[in-house]
Amino acid sequence: MTRSTDRWGVTGTVTATASATRAAAPDSATVAVTALGEAASAARARKRARNRAATVRTAIEATVEVGIETVDHRVTNSAVTFEPETDAAFRAVEEFHVRCEPDAVATVVVEATDGGGGVDHVQFALTDTARADLQAEAMTAAVDRARRKADRLAAADGLAVGAARSITTQPARPGNEPVDDAWESDPSVHPAPISVTERVEVEYELTAAETDMTVANDSGKG
Incomplete structure (x- = not known):
């Protein structure tokens, strides 16, 4: 003073x-969902990942009100990858974020995994x-x-x-x-x-x- x-x-x-x-x-949540595609060529792996992602997105959107945004596409070549995660020559990953209310997270997770996708993480936040x-x-x-x-x-x-x-x-x-x-x-x-x-x-x-x-x-x- x-x-x-x-x-x-x-x-x-x-x-x-x-x-x-x-x-x-929290009054909002983001679920990070991944869809994988494996094949002998990069193009086929990418297509499979895209098709699986579309299936998962359709299932989620038919069940709950959400906003979905694709955030990443990537393809890896197993021949040049140290300790590859798959026996396939190529693996493609499409990642998208599903934004929803916290109460809808459980439904989104179930629909994503039942549809063949994976859930990387869920983040709760405030608008x-x-x-x-x-x-x-x-x-x-x-x-x-x-x-x-x-x-x-x-x-x-x-x-x-x-x-x-x-x-x-x-x-x-x-x-x-x-x-x-x-x-x-x-x-x-x-x-x-x-x-x-x-x-x-x-x-x-x-x-x-x-x-x-x-x-x-x-x-x-x-």
Whole structure:
């Protein structure tokens, strides 16, 4: 805390740092699905992977409301691969992401695997709107906490806190960053809440305490 004085009374500032965390259940999920195709030629392997991917996508879209985006195509030659995963000459992989609500993850996983595809991972997250709302709540709580801390600091020196002069956001401490939970083996497991931490530094004006001002005014009468 810093302060200075002049002939009219007490002036100066007090700076307080505070953080707050808010958490909410994820409201979106992304399932990474892969479709494999193996053959004696790259073209045939690629075609088989594409056909299998189409089958899996059709099965998923017929069951739940989702958004699907293809994110990768790749073909590997077993002859030039160290410890190849297949006896076939070529393996093709088509990977796509299925975006859905968390409650639909189990259905997507079942349809993908029943259709001959594989599931690499599932990531739970917050939509941009939900994350922004959570950040706003955490920010408000952090500023309120900073104000209470500044009040205590000022009161200890016989002063009062006035208006905020500046508010600066700071990086959250390690370990407090938002974390998106991952699905492992059981799609019925409820994903853990996702937390958002906001950390602020607030500079406030310092003023004379109200009791001190009253005494000063009374002493000037007469």
